[in-house]
Amino acid sequence: MIDEKGILFILSGPSGVGKGTVRKALFEKDTDLKYSISMTTRTKREGEQEGVDYFYRSKQTFEDMIKNNELLEYAEYVGNYYGTPREYVEATLNEGKDVFLEIEVQGALQVKKNFPEGVFIFLFPPSLEELKNRIVNRGTETEDLVKNRLLAAREEIEMMDAYDYVVVNDKIDTAVSKVQSIVRSEHCKRERVAKQYKKILEAD
Numbered sequence: 031m032i033d034e035k036g037i038l039f040i041l042s043g044p045s046g047v048g049k050g051t052v053r054k055a056l057f058e059k060d061t062d063l064k065y066s067i068s069m070t071t072r073t074k075r076e077g078e079q080e081g082v083d084y085f086y087r088s089k090q091t092f093e094d095m096i097k098n099n100e101l102l103e104y105a106e107y108v109g110n111y112y113g114t115p116r117e118y119v120e121a122t123l124n125e126g127k128d129v130f131l132e133i134e135v136q137g138a139l140q141v142k143k144n145f146p147e148g149v150f151i152f153l154f155p156p157s158l159e160e161l162k163n164r165i166v167n168r169g170t171e172t173e174d175l176v177k178n179r180l181l182a183a184r185e186e187i188e189m190m191d192a193y194d195y196v197v198v199n200d201k202i203d204t205a206v207s208k209v210q211s212i213v214r215s216e217h218c219k220r221e222r223v224a225k226q227y228k229k230i231l232e233a234d
């Protein structure tokens with residue numbers, strides 16, 4: 031059977047590296063990708079919107095969803111739950127559309143177990159000092175949370191080898207172009223395989 035499902039792209043990397051910034055810029059260029067909105071128990075930041083940035087839920091609701099297997103992956107990250115609602119991802123992939131996840135590393139590794147055919151991209155900071163500057167300058171975290179996110183970052187960077195691609199987010203435009211090239215090249219690969227498969231079937 032030719033796989034007519036969409037491709038699952040996973041953009042991951044430490045907090046503050048610029049995942050959200052890269053993803054938003056990419057989506058302005060590539061309108062065919064579908065973004066999976068995550069669920070979280072953390073409180074809404076100023077300017078964030080329900081159903082756009084996240085689905086904000088209580089701990090109880092989140093834990094019920096875990097029990098009911100309604101999450102494709104989830105992680106407890108610096109004191110809050112974050113997770114990917116399963117139904118949207120599976121239904122969208124089954125329609126042949128590509129889905130884009132923007133998640134932290136523990137969650138990405140869970141996805142890899144269930145979707146090894148996914149395309150895993152690790153966004154890497156130019157330096158740990160710059161990573162710290164980006165989190166601090168964003169102004170969304172308390173001093174303690176910055177510390178905890180930076181501690182988590184060190185562990186996350188150690189898992190980089192599990193990814194298919196590593197992109198350094200130094201200049202934003204360069205990083206976005208690189209991620210866009212990865213998306214395009216994965217499409218070409220998929221089309222080439224489908225063509226070869228068709229040829230084999232026709233020759234049979």
Ligand SMILES: Nc1ncnc2c1ncn2[C@@H]1O[C@H](COP(=O)(O)OP(=O)(O)OP(=O)(O)O)[C@@H](O)[C@H]1O
Pocket residue numbers: 043044045046047048049050051052164165167168199200201202
């Ligand atoms: N290439 C870049 N150069 C300089 N600043 C950047 C770059 N990319 C992102 N930033 C800035 O760094 C900060 C963190 O970026 P962003 O919120 O996109 O990171 P993130 O990885 O999505 O973080 P989190 O995982 O915590 O949600 C933002 O203030 C953003 O404007």
Ligand SMILES: Nc1nc2c(ncn2[C@@H]2O[C@H](COP(=O)(O)O)[C@@H](O)[C@H]2O)c(=O)[nH]1
Pocket residue numbers: 043044045049068069072103104105107112113114132133134135136137138
């Ligand atoms: N495992 C998952 N991680 C997720 C998901 N959605 C977002 N995230 C990651 O959590 C951290 C913190 O996010 P913030 O918005 O509080 O800064 C960051 O690395 C996000 O990428 C998810 O569904 N699953």
